Amino acid sequence: MSAKRLMVSMIFGALYLSPAYAQVKVGVVTSSSGPVALVGIPQKNTVPFLPAKAGDQTIEYIALDDGSDPSAAVSAFRKLINEEKVDAIIGPSGTASAVAALGFAAEAGVPMLAPVGSTAVILPMDDKKKWVFKTTQNDEIVSTALAKQMVKDGVKTVAFVSPTDPYGDNWLKVFSADAQKAGIKLVDTERFQRQDTSFTAQGLKIISAKPDAVMIAAPGSSAVMPQTTLYDLGYRGKYYQSHGAALSGYLQLGGKKVEGTTVAGSIMLVLDQAQDSNPSKQVAAAYMDAYQKKYGVKPATFGANVYDAGLLLEQAIPVALKAGAPGTPAFRSALRDALEQVKELPGAQGIYNLSPTDHSGFDERGIELVTVKNGQWAPLK
Amino acid sequence: MNAQIALLLGQDGFINGAIYALLALSILLVFSVTRILLIPLGEFVSYAALTMASMQAGKPVMLGAMLVALCLIGLLMDARDALRAGRRLRFRASKLLMPAYVAAVTGLSVTLPLEHIGMAFQGALTVALVVPLGPLLYRVLFLPIASANGLVLLIVAIAAHVALTSAGLLIFGPEGSRTEPFSDATFTIGDAIINSQTLWVIALSFILIALLYAFFEKNLYGKALRATAVDRLGAQLVGISPALAGKASFALAAFISGLSGVLIAPITTIYFDSGFVISLKGFVGAIIGGLASYPVAAAGAVALGLVEAFSTFYASSYKEVIVFTLLLPVLLWRSVAQKGVKDEQ
Known part of the structure; x- marks a missing residue:
């Protein structure tokens, strides 16, 4: 060189x-x-x-x-x-x-x-x-907000549904504590897997426990199947969903069967209706x-x-x-x-x-x- | 538990069991003819379900692109094999059958207004799109190593499963989908409400099993497949092409699992990676049948579906544990009952 x-x-x-x-x-x-x-x-x-x-x-x-x-x-x-x-x-x-x-x-x-x-x-x-x-x-914040809303809605007994994964485990822990604090009785806990082909068995168990409401904590579109199955089996109590369900896929897959569900989501979901004073709205x-x-x-x-x-x-x-x-x-x-x-x-x-x-x-x-x-x-x- | 719950659980278990049974039969068929454990079978199920769902959602159907790509690779491999063997490239009409078919279904899937053609036609086209995946996959991946060790075949099957799952993510996206039920009708028998979808699944499964039986007993090609399953070398000696037998068994397996996918799509949300767990249950059924007996495998798969439903009712967190633990005594019994199984080497 x-x-x-x-x-x-x-x-x-x-x-x-x-x-x-x-x-x-x-x-x-x-x-x-x-x-x-x-x-x-x-x-x-x-x-x-x-x-x-x-x-x-x-x-x-x-x-x-x-x-x-x-x-x-x-x-x-x-x-x-x-x-x-x-x-x-x-x-x-x-x-x-x-x-x-x-x-x-x-x-x-x-x-x-x-x-x-x-x-x-x-x-x-x-x-x-x-x-x-x-x-x-944090799941804790979402869970507490939902438990508070349940009390406001007059819910006395609740069944909890979550997948068998870390998300579901943590939610079960957090929500059990919040429900107890809010004086809501957890009458049944059911678990499922995202790829399961059926939720009928768990659904029947929930219905026979006769809860006032069902709380479902599952990420993404897997939150849909438990709810639609319960609907098909004839359960007409109140439904609550965690922030995991706050996706457009949830609405598409759920259709009429998820009408009236209470979901804890971020401001992004209801941006048009959010208050202008909320500093997150612009961001x-x-x-x-x-x-x-x-x-x-x-x-x-x-x-x-x-x-x-x-x-x-x-x-x-x-x-x-x-x-x-x-x-x-x-x-x-x-x-x-x-x-x-x-x-x-x-x-x-x-x-x-x-x-x-x-x-x-x-x-x-x-x-x-x-x-x-x-x-x-x-x-x- | 009361009678009504038991009935509903039984119904649920029976639907899943029927699907598992269909898959168990496909696995057995392919294994006995080609010695390949068809792990990617589940992907045929999820591809079919998701293709049907994208038709109904009015999204473009992309499966045709995959077929065309596989078909081209297959043709190139044919040409290469011919050149290596020193033969001249010749066109035979039979060679054009697959490309023509792929072009036809792909063309239909791209041009038709799929959203509005009615559910029966959507289902038929979905199955027609999934079926060629079987023989094409066999041509591209398994035919070149058809005489290899069983372990090699298994490894390639696993690789195919992983590749197809990833391709599924690319084609269908990460979101799960669900199709509309064939009909909304429900029937009441005594206390129990029976969903019409249940009847569809069970009826179609039985028809399919009956057709398969007739095919293997009466049809010449069916008999040829059976002969290959009994003795590969002997079948070859009497003029049955092992390549054709392999492709035919893969096509049948893809047909059965494609149909299962269409059947199961309205019942549950299917993701790009859902197929594996479903086919795994089919495997358990096939293994209960000792990878040899069709009726035992089918019965085992239905029993599995029922056990799954009831164990989910009692302890939903331990469902899979219970289902797969059941396999242990069966395997134990099998290994004690079958003495001196031929080691395949």
């Missing part, structure tokens, strides 16, 4: 290195294939709408798919941390993947914003979980418009979990920059501290008030109780 060539390559080498210094790198791990794809696809689709800049700092996003597989999520995390040297990671989509990966993020000191439902990733708070932030509403509207323009469909609430993670980072990065340059451990640690300090930040699903003990930071303002009216979401009167 001639001396001239060497010079040129050295100059290019230097040029290549210098922009990496100015860039904040954020990894995004979603489950856009496999069983969690229902959640992961809208999340992956949301990546183009994440903020490109925080203050003067440009942000680069690197998106990977974990195929709903916890071990693939771990290798995606390792790749992002070791090869890409990311400053933060948004993801993964599934609770099981998040639990598997959080140790690696904590070990490397990389803040992780998990768009998963289960509080298991942030509670009980310890040295590892302090690196994890959860951008969804949610901006996100939904952008998404609909690009993909032609409204985003599922799962997408907003990732969108909100971007908003949190946008808020925290300028603060963290004071402590160090992107790519350094000092910056990442400062980023974590800054995320903990976020106060009254309106996201698409509610208002974030994070603290060292609360890494989810939602309160009941993020929850809208809605009902199904003429095949559409409508605010609960």
Whole structure:
């Protein structure tokens, strides 16, 4: 190699290195294939709408798919941390993947914003979980809101239905406690699996227990089959659904049979009817418009979990920059501290008030109780 | 539990059992003819159900694209095999049968106003779309390794299952779907309300089983398949093409599971990955039949459906545990009762 060539390559080498210094790198791990794809696809689709800049700092996003597989999520995390040297990671989509990966993020000191439902990733708070932030509403908040509504509706006895997965397990735990507190008797608990071909047996058991209401906590369209089966078997009590059912697929599949159900959802479902004073309304509207323009469909609430993670980072990065340059451990640690300090930040699903003990930071303002009216979401009167 | 609940549970168990029985029969058929455990069978079920659902929802039917792609790969493989064997490429009319059929059904699925053509025709077209998947899959994946070790065949079958599940996600999306029931009518017999869908499933299952019986007893092709199942080499010696037998058994299996998919679609929400669990229950039925006896497999599958319904009523969280634990005593009994099973090597 001639001396001239060497010079040129050295100059290019230097040029290549210098922009990496100015860039904040954020990894995004979603489950856009496999069983969690229902959640992961809208999340992956949301990546183009994440903020490109925080203050003067440009942000680069690197998106990977974990195929709903916890071990693939771990290798995606390792790749992002070791090869890409990311400053933060948004993801993964599934609770099981998040639990598997959080140790690696904590070990490397990389803040992780998990768009998963289960509080298991942030509670009980310890040295590892302090690196994890959860951008969804805690099941506890949703469950308490629904239990309160049940009391208001005069419900005395309730049957609980959930799938046999971490989502269902956590809901069973949380809701049993809330029902007891509210003085509602839990008369029957039934479990099912998403791919089950029938809910008749569980439905019959519920009907013979004669509850005033049925509470169903299941993610996505799997929330439909228990309810339609109960309807077909002739159960005409009140139905309550968790935020897992807050999807357009629920309305399509359920049709007339889910009319009048009370669903705890985010403001995104009833955006038109929401109060203008709600600071989340504008954020949610901006996100939904952008998404609909690009993909032609409204985003599922799962997408907003990732969108909100971007908003949190946008808020925290300028603060963290004071402590160090992107790519350094000092910056990442400062980023974590800054995320903990976020106060009254309106996201698409509610208002974030994070603290060292609360890494989810939602309160009941993020929850809208809605009902199904003429095949559409409508605010609960 | 009172009589009414027992009746409803029995009805529920019987529907699922009938579907499992159909799948158990397909698994047995394919296994005895080709030694392949057809794990991707469940995908035929979910593809059929989801195709039917997208027809009713007025969405474009994408399954045809997959058929065309598989068909092209199959033709290329045919050409390559012919060139390798040093034969000249010749056109035989029989070679054009499959491409012509695929082109026809794909054309129909793209051009017809599927939303408005009526449920019977939607169902028929769905089954017609799913059937070629069987022989095409056999041509592309299994024919080149037809004489391989049983373990290799099993591994390829698992790979095909994974690939088809992922393709299902791509084609149908992650959302579950459900079709409209064939009819809304219900009948009351004594205390029990009987859904007309139940009668449809049971009636069609029985008709199908009767047809299969007639096919294997009376039809020459059916007899050829049976001969291959009894002794592969012997059948080949008397002039039965193993490739044709393989394709025919795959086509039959795809037909039966496609029909099962259409039958089950109004009863439950089907996802792109629902097929596996359904076919797994069919496997349990087939294994109860020792992967050899059709009537025992069918009876086992129906019993499985009933056990499933009743165990779900008593302990819904342990349903699958109960159902699959039942397999243990059966396997134990099988292994004690059948001494000196030929090791397939």
